[in-house]
Amino acid sequence: MSRGSIVFIDDEAELCAAAEEWLGVSGFSVSSFTAPQRALERVEPADIDCVVTDVRMPGLGGIEVLDHYRAVAPDLPVVLLTGHGDVALAVDAMRSGAHDFIEKPYDAEHLVAILDRATERRRLGRELARLRQAAGGVEIEDRLVGLAPAMVALRRSILQLANIDVDVLVNGETGTGKEVVARALHDFGGRAKGQFVAINCAAIPETVFESEMFGHARGAFTGAAGERIGKLEYAKGGTVFLDEIESMPLSLQAKVLRAIQERSVEPLGTNMSRPIDVRFIAASKADLKAESEAGRFRPDLYFRLATVELAVPPLRQRREDVALLFNLFAADAARRFRLPDTGTYCLPPGLETSDWRGNVRELRALAERTVLGMVQRGMGPSDGGAGGSLADRVARFEAAAIEQALRAANGSTADAAERLGLARRTLNEKIARYGLRVPGASVR
Incomplete structure (x- = not known):
């Protein structure tokens, strides 16, 4: 598989030959041209990942090549080769759209590093364009966005499990997208036509938990004026998502365990069990195995839920997806706020090595602030003070x-x-x- 498709333009044939040989050995597919006009006429921008062009050439120069591609393919990276006297020109050209520049004579390894960054940018741009075109689509790549190997593996696992009626435990830090994973398991499986019932286990008061989960009969308690179907029964034919299950009190975990094991509920005020046809997906930001060993979570409930476990990677472990996600969130924010969409957004400086403790949720908030013009130069989501x-x-x-x-x-x-x-x-x-x-x- 090619490392990237490169067009190399320089009026010196020896430099073109040397570049073809070195970049070819490095894994790139290279087409070289000593006549810039011929390159513009013969190469289709959609078929290449980057253009490398000398600035000073007879007739058509590198700046004109840059202007051409900015007009016909704004997302195509263009790298300028400059002499010592052209550095200021090249730097200003970068402000106008050039991807990078490198001084002659250049180090071959340095050029390879620049081309790797350029082809990665091109790849992200293509994926971003595909996702924008497919907004609202039904492909799993549109739900769980990312090119990182961990995300590719996660999508593959979801598709393999979607049609298998097994309960699943989803593990991940706050803001990683555990509910998105649960909804994908539901939507891409045989239960998609049924209800997806999300229950935040930390938000239901213990005093009404049984009524909410299992339902109640008329007169079961003061104020029960009529029969009520519980959430588990309401999800018939679909999926029950137990979010933040680690926060469920121990006293209630036994009742939920029985419902999961028996696939039946007994509404308050009745002596009759009702069957439930649901799939259970639980999510936790804590290590439930460790919690159960510490006595804070029932081991039997953990083992019942953990037939299959899926781990959602934190954002700091998939840094190659940050720029792509940031652009998607910014474009979405521009649409919601009815603001102009600039097409491509740059992550504010200093955030390339951020730990992203809030994960995707933190990145989305940053993108929204950026679109609203609230992010100042050098200040990120976790500055810890005015100085950053x-x-x-x-x-x-x-x-x-x-x-x-x-x-x-x-x-x-x-x-x-x-x-x-x-x-x-x-x-x-x-x-x-x-x-x-x-x-x-x-x-x-």
Whole structure:
């Protein structure tokens, strides 16, 4: 399988040949062109993952190549090859849509690293476009979004279990999407036509628990003016989702266990058992096995529920999905708030290594704040104060120091790098990362 499909444009045939050989050995599919116009005419943007083009070429230059692809394929990454005198131009071009730039003579491994990031961005863009087009669709990929191996495996397990009438225990931290998993097990299985009844075990008062779950007869207690069907019986032919089951009092766990084992309920005020045809899916953010060993959860109920266990991965274990999810949530927020959808949203700086303790729910909230313009530069969802985390404060200081050095050097990246004690390549990468403008730079 190809690492990515690359178009390499440079008017020097030797460089094209060397790039084809090295990138080919590295696993990329490469088409090289010494004539930029021929590349634009012969290559279909939908068939490629990235364009690498020299900036200075006779006739059609790299900036014109960038402008062309920005017009016909805005999501296609374009990487610019620059000489020493073109760095300011390339940095400004990045602000206008270029994916990255690399100075000649370049290190081959550095180019491969840039192309890996570019092809990943292209892949995410395609997946995002597919998901937006399929909004409201019925594919499981539209419900449980993600390209991380853990999410691919989770979707596969759900589809395998959906039509098997076995009870399932879903484990996962708060905000990971346990109810989404439960609904997918219901909707993609044979019980999809029945009711999906979600019960928050932490929200039902103990005094009315039996009535809510099992129902009651008329006159069963003061105020019971008529017969009432309980939630378990109401879900006939469908699915009962027991959310936050770890919070259910021990005194009630025995009653729920009996209903699960016998597949029957006995409404309050009656002596008759009624059969229930339901599938039980329970969800917990706690380790129920450990809870049962500690005496805080009934072991027999745990073993009855845990015939099959599904683990929903936390967001910090699927970081490759963060950008994709952030864009989806931001686009959805723009629609709900009736605001313009910019098409592509950038995660606020400093959040690439966030722990995401609130998981997908935290990321969704951040996307909504971003769309509403409430996220300020350098501030994330867990700043812990107006100054932000240490990493955020260091990033802001570094960006300000680089801006000051560039102004003092009148835009000369060589002089600024010397003032800062950095290699020019390192400085150029930081300028691009922080989106800084080099004084005197312009894009044709």
